[in-house]
Amino acid sequence: MATTITITGAGGQIGYALLFRIAAGDLLGAEEHVRLRLLEIPQGVKSAEGAALELQDGAFALLDDVEVTDSADTAFDGCDLALLVGARPRGPGMERGDLLAANAGIFGPQGRAIAENAAPGVRVTVVGNPANTNALIAASAADGVPAERFSALTRLDENRARAQLAAALEAPVASIRNVPIWGNHSATQFPDVSHATIDGRPVRDALAERVGDVPSWLEDTFIPRVAKRGAEIIDVRGSSSVASAANAAIGHARDWVRGTEGWTSAGVVSHGEYGVPEGLVSSFPVESVDGQWRIVEGLEIDAWSRARIDASVAELVAEREAVRELL
Ligand code: NAX
Numbered sequence: 001m002a003t004t005i006t007i008t009g010a011g012g013q014i015g016y017a018l019l020f021r022i023a024a025g026d027l028l029g030a031e032e033h034v035r036l037r038l039l040e041i042p043q044g045v046k047s048a049e050g051a052a053l054e055l056q057d058g059a060f061a062l063l064d065d066v067e068v069t070d071s072a073d074t075a076f077d078g079c080d081l082a083l084l085v086g087a088r089p090r091g092p093g094m095e096r097g098d099l100l101a102a103n104a105g106i107f108g109p110q111g112r113a114i115a116e117n118a119a120p121g122v123r124v125t126v127v128g129n130p131a132n133t134n135a136l137i138a139a140s141a142a143d144g145v146p147a148e149r150f151s152a153l154t155r156l157d158e159n160r161a162r163a164q165l166a167a168a169l170e171a172p173v174a175s176i177r178n179v180p181i182w183g184n185h186s187a188t189q190f191p192d193v194s195h196a197t198i199d200g201r202p203v204r205d206a207l208a209e210r211v212g213d214v215p216s217w218l219e220d221t222f223i224p225r226v227a228k229r230g231a232e233i234i235d236v237r238g239s240s241s242v243a244s245a246a247n248a249a250i251g252h253a254r255d256w257v258r259g260t261e262g263w264t265s266a267g268v269v270s271h272g273e274y275g276v277p278e279g280l281v282s283s284f285p286v287e288s289v290d291g292q293w294r295i296v297e298g299l300e301i302d303a304w305s306r307a308r309i310d311a312s313v314a315e316l317v318a319e320r321e322a323v324r325e326l327l
Helices: 013-023 042-057 096-117 131-141 155-169 203-211 214-227 229-237 243-258 303-322
Strands: 003-008 034-039 063-069 081-084 123-126 150-152 264-269 281-289 292-295
Touching: 003 013, 013 034, 013 042, 013 243, 034 042, 042 063, 081 096, 081 243, 096 131, 096 303, 123 131, 123 243, 131 150, 131 264, 131 281, 131 303, 150 281, 155 203, 155 214, 155 243, 155 264, 203 214, 214 229, 243 264, 243 281, 264 292, 281 303
Parallel strands: 003 034, 003 081, 034 063, 081 123, 123 150
Antiparallel strands: 150 264, 264 281, 281 292
């Protein structure tokens, strides 16, 4: 049996970077056949159809079928995994509240279409920004689907954080583990090195040998570099992150289905863990066990970290307030 994967915004940039890797088996492995459902708005259908032609030309052994549609009901019919990438970008003069409301108009109906059409065990990864609150909106609209089946992508932030530590320590990125992102996928996010290790040794100790004053380096160099990396990419590349975002989305969805060794980061619904208000979709350190995200509990949080987590969570609370009527 093939797995049905629905990708929204499939005619866009991240969609294009995702499709071929999924068809090549990077998400589900080299044994699992996939069926792709590509959802676009009418203006984006041609672009998605072009990608579908190229998928055909890829002659991927694992790809059973591709369908392009502008109907959410069709796109989510029998969906096992959804990657919600298509979103409304901020237009000129648009306030944050307008942006949140415009996206609620996308993610609410998509949540309902998922509830009505998707397979019972559906898992939904939200990539489109503002990702945390879009996930909250979709989950709230998906009657009968547990909120735990929705999560928001903060893996790109985590990958950026691990890569920055690897560069500072002149070490392979794979040697660095346990660098969770807390809070919102936004400039307020908190990339946390308190529990991070390099080859099993605390990263903070290794940093002290390299950068001297670790708290200043974290505050003035590391955190801003990670939090503003998206803007840096736009500056240098002239366009936003695409392949790295697709890579992160595949890593997130793959780990969700296939499990993790150690921690990663994901925006998941809070049940009050670490004082994050219940119901918010906030990024936490998570593990994936038996196909479900589990928040890593019992970590010690010092006052400096607490203040940063609280600031990002306060932003999520404000976002939820801005869309409360639509939930
Ligand atoms: P593009 O503008 O290239 O593509 C978006 C596509 O979505 C377009 O083809 C558009 O027609 C389609 N779309 C819009 N509304 C839709 C709807 N209601 N249903 C179906 N399709 C719809 O943007 P791209 O560079 O692909 O980025 C997509 C989203 O990812 C953006 O919201 C972006 O901000 C977000 N990102 C999130 C990241 C994360 O870590 N969570 C990182 C990368 C990226 O910035």
